[in-house]
Structure formats: structure tokens, C-alpha cells
Amino acid sequence: MTLLEVKDADVVYGRVHALRELSFTVGEGEIVCLLGNNGAGKSTTMNMLSGLVRPRSGSVTWQGMDLTTAKPWDIVAAGLIHVPEGRRIFSTMTVHENLLLGGYTVRDQKAIATRLDEVYGMMPRLAERRGQQGGTLSGGEQQMVAIGRALIGGPKLLLLDEPSMGLAPLVVKQVMEIVASVNAAGTTVLLVEQNARAALKIADRAYVVETGSATLEGPAADLAKDPRIIEAYLGG
């Protein structure tokens, strides 16, 4: 079943036309990956989905509901949670408080508590640092907080923007495993990754975004073999 549908979306920043008639869909339970060069419009797509930027035209439909002009907080409440590029950790709040904020829209205190336990179980490093200020964490630790924080919100669709940026190889693997397991537990994932190889490994489907439009689409396994993809994103 189609969970999310983006249709002919156009986003313009001043004079930069970042998205041009971008269309794609995400089905329930999928991991969909967006590939593309720097500046192709991947982050813009994510920002549009979470309501930080508004498309000039086109539409975003979520479970039959129109989200094109919804406010970010309503979108979060609807279950789309965005782990942004650059992580956006609240620097003077502790790791624990950061995680709690992830549950801002969740009314059910018990649910928050169980999810907290899960997150701390999944990323023991965070349990170790729960009282440390977010801003003093290392880059990798921050990335874990960002992902953990999103999970506490109980996302239906998790939007991940370059989660492996700045992570050690071992952690990249872990993160990908986490994503896969979260997905296995029923959360749909839209993933943007520079590390195409790792991303395609866990994704079901992928889109190639070029200058703001989706130019290529297919099952992840097929794309990983596509010579055009190999040359441009995987490197020989």
C-alpha cells in the first residue's frame, strides 16, 4: 500500500530551483533510498516532507491526507519523523533530555519509557553518556542521539538524511543494522545516503535524484548492478 506520495513537487530557493516536478512514492514497510549527487535536492526533499520548506507547486499525500502545506509540528504528529542533515542536537541539553524531546508529541508516558529502554539497549554508548550535554558529544555520538531521538517519537515513516556522515566504519554498519531492524519492526524508512553501497544493501527500492527530479527508479538490488549507478555513485 502506498503510504507517501509526492507528486510533481517544485521547490524554489530565491533563484535556485532545487526541486523540479519531483515525484516518487513510498510503500508501507519499505526502505526507500534516494541517491544523488551533492546538491541534487535530496535534503530539500526531506525538508519539504517535514514541512521546513514548502513546495511552490505539486503535492505531498500521506495516507490519503494532504500534507503539502502542513506545519512541521502537525507532520510530526502525523508520524513522519525527520533526522536532519547535521543532526541538530540540542547542545546544552543532556543526552537524556534530547531523547525525551523526541517524545514531545507522544502522550503515552509508558510508551516513551519502553522506547527509551530500547534505544539505550540498541546504543549502549548513549546509556553511558546519558547525563552529558549533547553539544559535547563526538560527531558519531551525536548521530546516534539524533536517530535515537527520532525513534522515541514512534515514527511511522522515518526520514533519514545522511545518517552515516562522519561515522566510523563499524558504526556505519551498526546504523544500517539499526535501520534494518527498525524497519523490520514495522517502521517505513526513507533514506538519503552518500554511502550508496551501504544504503543499497538494506534498501528495497531506490530513486536517483538529479537536479531536482527523479530520473531513475527501481529495486535496490537491480540498481546496484546498473553500470550508470556504479560509475557515478559506487566508484568503479
Place this chain on the structure above:
Amino acid sequence: MARDLDHALKHVPLRAPAPLYERPQPPKGVFSSQRGFMRALGLVAVLLVAVLPFMDASRYTMSIATSALIYVMLCMGLNVVVGYAGLLDLGYIAFFAVGAYISGIFTTVLGWPMWAALIATIVACITAGIIIGAPTLRLRSDYLAIVTLGFGEIIRITANNLKITGGPSGIHGIPTWSFGPWGFDDGFNLFGIDFPERVVFYYFVAAVVIVVGVIGAGRLAKGRLGRAWKAVRDDEDAAEAMGINTYIAKISAYIIGAVWAGMAGQLMATHLSAISPNSFQFLYSALILMAVVLGGMGSTPGVIIGALFVSLAPELLRDFAEWRYLIFGVLLVVVMLFRPSGLWPATAVLPWLRRTRPTPPAFTEATAVPASVMESVDGTPTTEAHEGDRA
């Protein structure tokens, strides 16, 4: 010829290879380059200042024009501190006060001639800049703001309480500038035209000092020191990493701001012939800051416009008497709402010189959004991210 330039750089172990190609030089000409146009504009402004007395030499006009020019000087100084170096100063009027009082005291109590008092003023302002700056410039901006505010109040209250400063009624009878025989107390004659008033003479004196002051501040901002200021404003840590001693950069901005304010203070003291602590209240610090921000921080034309606005608006609104501060307040809000980065921002590009940035080409040579750009997407959702069209 390139090697002729070598001794302009200190001896450095690592030199860049010569540029691979000469980059296209920016066009010259009044309308086809920003720089040329600004110069032409500056010249026009200077001309306007020079011919003003020939159009209206009434005491009132001359007097408010002189005050306005002095404000310009003051704002240029504050612009160095706030606009270039990014240090929020809420007590800037203190340096103005130091200048005014030092020149007042030296000329009246000690009977020094004005030019000698000028030297004393500059020395005093440098000292004041160091005294207040040295211990406090390590503070982050809001703390610095309150410290400077406190300093401003300390100076004012001290002036109010001391005997030498004349207490609350201040100092009066400050003599006008004179150059040897030319004091023009009884008016003067220029090109066969009679200027009956001392105010006109004094207007010219002030105008000359201020034109020099404006050009000087502008030049400093473009050179090595100015780059250091702006670097410190943008990112202090990165500036340190570039070999800029941020502390020295900040304190130099402070000292220069202090000297400019001190000179303005001296001009004001002579212009009014009397000064009192009332003129150095916090409100005036706020007004000058307002002029700088309203005009456009770090932008010479902006700051001039802002200074003229803030000094002249209450005058032009004189006829509204009690209403004028109300109108002034509303006006401020409205102007800022419509021009949030000031009337003439530092980053302004003349409309006809604006170039469009080509949209990023596909695939191989794609451009990227820096994560930092996202910083500007904030608050309410919008389709237009700010300053995207600076080019």
C-alpha cells in the same frame, strides 16, 4: 612584476604558486561597477555637504546639520565596533562623553587651545577604550552588552557627581575651534558672499573632520585590520585559526570606536558650547545603536543614512511636539519590519549589477547545499530561504 610585490609580504616559508590564469577584472566605470558607483555617490554626498550652506544658512539648518554630521561621525565609530567587529556596545555614548568632557575641561578649566585638547581627547579615549575593553572583551556578546551599558552609566554618573565636570549642570562656555586668526566669531566672507554666522564656519569645520572620519573608517574596514574584525564577527574560533589574535582585533576595534566617538564628542562640545551629563544617558547609546542597525550594520552608506535618520527624524517631527516620540517609535518598528537588514545593508548590490547564479548543472559537476545553509531555514516554513539571491 609579480615579484615586485614580494616585500609586501613578510617572509613566509610557503608561497602560493603563481595564479594559473588572470581572473577577469571587475569592470570599471561609474555605473558598471559597485565600487565606482559608490565612489561617485560619496563624491556627490561630499558636494551636498559643501553646498548646503549656500542653499540655506539659517542658524537652525546649520545647527541641526552640524549635529547630524556629528552623529554620522559617532555612528561610524560605533559601526566599527558593532558592524565590523560584531561587539554589541550599549554604552557607546560613554566615549562620546569622555571626548566632550575632556575637551570641555581642558579648554575651559585649563584654558588649553582646542587643538591641544584634541590630543588630550584622543589619548583619553584610547585609555578609556583599553580600560573598559581589556578585561571585558573576552565576554560573549550579551555579557559584553551589559558591561558596556554599565560602563556608560558609570561615566555619566561620575560626571554628574564630580566637581571638575561641573556636576549636574555640566560645563559651559566651551570655546569654538579657531585656526590662528580665523575664529569667525563675527562671521566671514567667502567669494563675496557674506556668512554672518559662526555656526556656518563651525559647520565647515565639523564637515571636514567628519568627511575625513568617514573615509578613514571606511578605509580601515577594507584593509588587513578590517578583515580581521569581520572574521572575528563571523567566527571567532576560525579567526584564531587564521592567525588573527582575536583579542587584539577586538580591542583595536574598540579603541578606534572610542577615538571616533571622542572626536565626535569634542565636536559636539564645541558645537553646543555647553555639555551636561543629561546628554549622555543610556537612551542616547540606544539611539546611536539604532542608527547603525537601522541603516545597515557594516555599511558606510547605510550608517550615514541611519545617523541622519535618527538625528533628523525627531527634528523633522518637531511640529508634532508630544507626538513625536510616539511617531518615532512606530516608524522604527515599521522600517525594521520592511527592511530587516537595514535601509542599506552591507551586502546590498546595486540592482542593475545583480547577476543570476546559473542553476547547478546536472550529474557530474553538481553543486551542493552546505549543511550550514540550512541554518537559515528556521521558524516558520517558507518557500524562500533568505539571501539565496545574493549574487
Place this chain on the structure above:
Amino acid sequence: MMQLIWNGLIVGSFYALVALGYSMVYGIIKLLNFAHGDIYMLGAFVGFFTLSAFGISNETSIPLLLVVLLLSMVTTGLIGVGIERIAYRPLRRSPRLAVLITAIGVSFTLEYGVRQIFGPNPEAFPIRLESSGFDVLGMRVTASQIVLVVIAAVLMLVLAHIVERTRQGRAMRAIALDPTGAQLMGVNVDRVIAMVFFIGSALAGAAGVMAGAYYGSIDFLMGFIIGLKAFTAAVIGGIGNLYGAMLGGVLLGMLESFGSAWFGGEWRDVFAFGFLILFLTLKPTGLLGARVVERM
């Protein structure tokens, strides 16, 4: 000596109440809200206006005072929200100092707007607090002073609890750190900021009414100096930190009290500011301000 401390505490409570709003607003949108002191003034005038409209004058009733207090708090709270909506929100993405200037503009507007309505003369506040005192521990204390300090303390503690411990408080701090990030957590930024303005303005309004009733006279510029003092107090305490704002307010009150006793009233502010400068030089983050370590 004890008397000096007590005197300092009274003034300090007023500073603290106003400083609290200052600090909250600053904390969340990094705005030095110069109009905040004028909200305090507005609070006093709202009280004055309602009471005069009902023809009340020279009352001493405390219940009546509480009613007026509540009314003024709601009114100033709403005015605060309105000001934010009109003059500050559109500039949220603009350079910080731009908002500072509109705040000054708003301040002028409020001051001279009130002047046009109520005239430039000070007005006598219609409710007067009973001010006969008794002596304890060598200080002269009045019942109304105790009421005052208690009300102030309660208001402040409730507020601090909200901000430090609750979900909404966490949202406020998150907005302060990164508004975009907060939105991504589902925080309705507009609403939370409006709420902060409401609370901060209501507190200032409360302080205004209490000052009117306690001191007896109000005028259109009464907010100016206390605004500056509150700002100072907020900074001493570590700006953005609410307990700090309270502590800063009380400390400033004490400093002034001792300053005038030791050096004479004319040097009081020199002493207070001098102390402040010295203190900040040695402890650059204020009393309770967190040292923010920035990562490279």
C-alpha cells in the same frame, strides 16, 4: 545592617520578577526585549485604569488587589503576545539586532502612547498597601512587604519549575537552542514562543501592579529604569537561567542597598555596575549561567 538586607530584598523581588520575563524571552529567542520594562508600566496603568473606571481610590483591600493583579496579568500577557506577533515574529529570521531595534521602537510606542492617554504626570495608584510596620531582628518590616516577597517568590518558583521540569519547559529550551530542530521534534514553535511572551509579560504586569500598590505612584516612564535593572539582574544571574534571574535580582537589590549605605546614593549605581563588571570579568557566565563549550 539587617535593614539594608531587607530593603535590598524588597527591591530585589521587583527586579527579579521583571528579570524573569526578560530572561525567559531572552532565553528563547535571544531578544533583549527593551519593551519589557514598559510592560511593567502597562501593568500598573491597566490596574490604575480599571480601578479608576470603577471609581475606586485610596483602598487598602488585599482581595481587591489580587483581583486587579490577575486582571492586569491577563491583559499585559495578551499585550505581550500581541507585540510578539506584530513586531517580533516577522523578524525571527532576521539579524538579531534588527529585533532589538523594533523592541526599542515598541518601547517608545508604549511609553509615549501611555503618555498621550494618561498624560505626562505621575498618577497616584488607587490601592494602597497598609504600610505600618513592626520591628524584627533589628529591621523594620511591614505586613505588605512580607506579602509582596511571598507573592513574588511563589510566582517565581512556580515558573522556574515549569521551565526546568516539564515537557513545555523542555520545548522552550529546545527552541532556544535550535528552533528548526525543535520543530522537527513536533514542537509548535509559534505557540510556545507566544506562551513565553504571555508568561513573561504577565509577570511584569504583576510586578507593575504590585509596585503601584506598594509605592503608590505610577508614571509613563516608570518601566525604563527597572527595565535596565532587570536586564542587569538577568545578566548577573546568567542570562537565560531562571533561578539565575531571581538570584541576580535579589543580588542587585542588595548591591544597591549596600552601595547607597556605604558610598552614598549618588555613587550607588557606580558601585553596582562596577561590581557587575568586575564580577563578570572573573566569572564571565554570570552566577548560574552554564559555560557553553563550543565544539570545533
Place this chain on the structure above:
Amino acid sequence: MSALLEVRDLRLQFGGVTAVDGLSFEVREGEILAVIGPNGAGKTSAFNCISGFYLPTAGSVVFDGKAIVRAVPAIWRRLGLVNLLQSFGFYRVLPSRVTKWGMARTFQNLRLFRELSVLENVTTAMHANLREGFWSTLLHTPGYRRAEAACVREARGWLDFVGFEDDEQLYVTQLPYGEQRRVEIARALATSPKLLLLDEPAAGLNFNEKQTLMRLIRKIRGLGVAVVLIEHDMGLVMELAERIVVLNYGKEIADGAPEDVKRNPAVIEAYLGVYESEDAS
């Protein structure tokens, strides 16, 4: 040949957290050294100590024969005034000083001057090398004009060197990420360093850009500048580095040639996992 940079027993604590724990290593003139290690191992912290931004709790750093970390007399420690004194600039070497001595760095998160143009960003870095006085600036003397011209010429030289071909008048925020990285490197080079510290220069770059970056780093070494880089991209590290230092929990767990480090079991366990060559690129 003697070491250009010598780090001995460097220790950095934040409250209870020990970010760097007795780290020692050295950098020789003109070499490319990579520092790797898990997230939070203390790589960036070590950089910050070396370049003067953080004041380490203990240890010594000597660069080009000059001590960067200064010993504080015990009495101040006992009085608890160390921090205060250091915040006033006593007993410490400011980063700007370190830069003047010939060490340049980039930051993990780009730290360009956002309100300055590309050219200005680079000319700003010439600060220490420029002969421009106060009066000559005010009066626009010929000396000043020459210095400005030299400064611009030099800056353009560096921009060309790093392969920046776009419009130098653009604000840096208008540039693609990869270009910004390049400008940051050009800016660091313009300080005329003997040693360049790069903190994750390849993060966020795509495949092609990484290739270009590698070429650039080699070119820099070719100028005789030693390069120390922190990087998580193993492909890049293995191809580029002549020597690798591996950190874990603030301690050095390996130091050696890439081939050896790659096979070091401790490194594999702490950092690489089962090293999969395909993950690198």
C-alpha cells in the same frame, strides 16, 4: 630528520570524561599521517589541544621546536586559578600564535566566514603575513596598495591551487559543499603552514569529489607541507596515508604503516570491524 610535531603524554579531561588519555605521537616533516579511531575516541579533541584551542590537562606538545602547551607553576594550580589565568592569556599559547608558527587547520564542521566572499575568506588568512600598518591603511600609501595587491594575488594563487574555479566574489554560503571544503583548505594554506591538520575533509563528499580531494592532499604534500588528517573513509586513508595512528578511548592503540594497521586485530576489533574493502570508496 627531526620531528616537526611532537606530542607527549597528552591528556585532556572534561569533568569525569577523559577525552584524550596519554597520547603520544609525532609527525615528521612533509609526511601524510592519518589519525583514525572510533567516534568519540578523542581525535578532534587531540587536534584542538595541538592547535591551541583546548588547554590539555597534562602533557606536552612541541611544534617546530616551540612548546605549544605551557607548564603552569604549581602554585596557581593549588590556588585553583589556572583557568582564570589561562582565560586571560597567561600560560597558554593562543591558536593564532600556533598558526603564525606554521600550523594550520580545518574544522570538522565547516567554519568559513559566512558573511565574507570567497576571496575575502582567503585574504583574511594572510593576516599574519601582511605588511600593512594603521597609518598606511588610512592614507592608502603605495606600500599599502602593494601589500593589498600581493595579498589578493597570493590568495588567488591558493584558490587556483586547490582547483577553485568559480566566481571568487560569491559568498561562501552560495557554494556547493565540496567547493566550500576546497575554500577552507585554500584558506588554511594561505596562512603559509608547515603542517596542515585536516579534520574529516571527505565527510559529505561524493565519490568524484573524494578523488579530487586525494589529488589535492598529495599536491599539498608536494609543497613540502606535512598533512595530518582525521578520516573515517578507509579507502581514502589507506590510499593516502604514509602512516596511521589509531586512537581508542583517548589512547593510542596502533601506529604504523597502513598495511600493518589494517591487519592489527585491536584496530579491527575497535574500529574497522571485519574490514570489507568494498565499504571503502
Place this chain on the structure above:
Amino acid sequence: GCSSGLTGGGSEDAADGPIKIGMLAPFSGSESAFGEYMQNGAQLAVNEINADGGVLGRDLELLVEDDACDATTAVSGANKLVTDGIVASVGGYCSGATLPTLPIFDEAGIPMVIPAANSNELVDQGLPGVFLINGTGDQQAEAAVTYAKQIGATNVAVVDDATSYSADLAGAFTEQATAAGLDVAVSETITPGENDYSAVATTLATEQPALVYWTGYYQEGGLIARQAQDAGFDGVFLVADGSVDAKFAEIAGEGYTENVVGTFTQTPDMIEGADQWIADYEELAGDPPGPYSTQAYDAVRVMAQAIEDAGDTEFDNVVAGLEGLKDFDTFAGPLTFTDTHTLSGGGFVIVSIDPATGAFVLKDDLQG
């Protein structure tokens, strides 16, 4: 009259139009309450004189400018008045703002009758065209000392608000009181514009002087009177003319005004038969007169008389006219200028607060 071109301003009189007289007063800022009182007082005089046929057969016209009690604003205001062609000035409230206007009016050949500002420095410069019709600080201090002696106070206190008028007066009082053998036990300064004066109040309560002289304005005066009594001070609270206003009692509150007295020049409500004047004033202004309404009124009349006597508006003649005035009838009594252009007596009396209305009423004319 917007004079343009090179010849500039100057004070050429249009010779047939109305005679323009100017007034600088505070209309904005913290002292702005007084501007309107002064303007209305002056306007009333102008209206009356014009109704009587004007001066030298010409009407008077009053031009008012704001000085905001601030030097810069005052200077441009003065220059504006000069440019607008006034021939005489009847303004000046704050000494600090009036001082820098003196050379401007002097150069432009404009005589000044200053209604309110009364710092000695105004006349100390010896400018020929400057006349004060408010009693000077010295004179007022003398009245205060006389009163203190009269009630048998031996130790006294003085509190000022750090403005020039207040500090001057406090200084003069201290000097004269010491010379008269009184002990000035406390001398305090407060910051105007605040609410809490408990520091001063506490000092007064501990030192318990028999009399305290408050030399500032009523805004703070009322608060200090109240807070001092709350703190336990029970001596006489003597206030200077800046505090003599019905608002004082309102601010101090009921029960805090019994021991409050003031030094003041006479005002209409203290003079028999001045009811008509007050009624006229209220008709013009819509509000009852306030501090310095009478002085401003008198300033205009004095100036008008001098011009009438001079026969024209030439500076020297008008100054001569002013110097030649003999026992000219004003609210403060018959007026003759001294050599230093101040009032001979000052005409200060002691006033106290009428508990019924809260207004200040004559208590003692100090003649006995």
C-alpha cells in the same frame, strides 16, 4: 518665516507682523509634564495682552519648542526659534538645557526672561540679556534656613536628586545652614525615576534630623516622604519648589502630609482674588494650572512690559527696559531686577498641605 539663502537667520523683526517671542520647555522626556504648564501660562498672558491691544500696537505671538531637558535638543530648538525670527525668549526650565542656549540667544541679540530654570550659573556668566524671574537657589535656600531656625531645628538633613537644580539648591542650603550654625547631619542623593528610596528613608529614620530638606521634584518627593515616615522618621519634611504640587499629597498618600512643608514663591491660589486667573487658565488649558504656570505667565508680561518701555525690539533697548522695571506686579510680588538680573527677594514663602484638598497653601510668609 523660513529664512533661506546665504544671509541666514538673525533676528530681523518683520516690523509690522506680530512680535514673536519664543519659549523652550520640555515636552518630551522625564520632565515633559512641566512643558505644558509653562506653555499654557505663557499663552494665557499672550492672549490677555493681545486682547488689550498688544505691545507697541502689534500682537504677540508665542512660538514654543521642545528642549526635552537635553542640551542637544535645546540647542537646535533655540536655533529654530532664532531662525523663526523671535525677538525675545521667555523659556527655560532645566538649567542644564538652558545653559547651552544662552550663547545662541546672546549672539542673535535676543533677550531672555527665564521663568523656571534658576541655577546660579545662568547669570554667573554675566551675559547682558539673561534675566531670571524664578528665585535662585541661594534665595530659596535662605528661606529654608530661615524656616529651620524658626522652628528651632538644630540638626537638619538635605536630600537631592542629582539634577543641577536640586544639587545646586542642596549645596546652597548646606552652606547657608552651616553658616547659620545648623548641623547638616545627613546629605543624601537619590536617583530620580525609581520607586524605592528605602535607603534614604532608613538613613533618615536612624539619624532622626529635626528637619529634612528635599530639593527635588514631587514625583520622588512624595515617595520619599512616605517611605521615610514608614521607616520611622518623624521630623519636618521640607520640600523645595520643584515638589510643590497637588500631586505630592496624592503620591505620598493620606496621613503622610501633616509634617510636609515647602519653600515656594507665591502662586495664584495663595493670593487673594486670583480665582479669576485660575478660571481663565482652566478655560484655556482644560486643566488646572501647575508648577511654573505663573512664572511663565509673568515672564511674558515682564517681557511685554520691557518691550513696551523700550519702544522697539532692539536688544539693547529691551535689556534696558528690563533693567528699568520697578516694582512690576507679579505673582511673586513686586519685581525689580538686581544688578545680576535676578529677583531682589526671591519672594519665597512657606507653604503646607491642606489636608482637605491636598493642595499647598500659604503657611508662613517668613516676614515675621
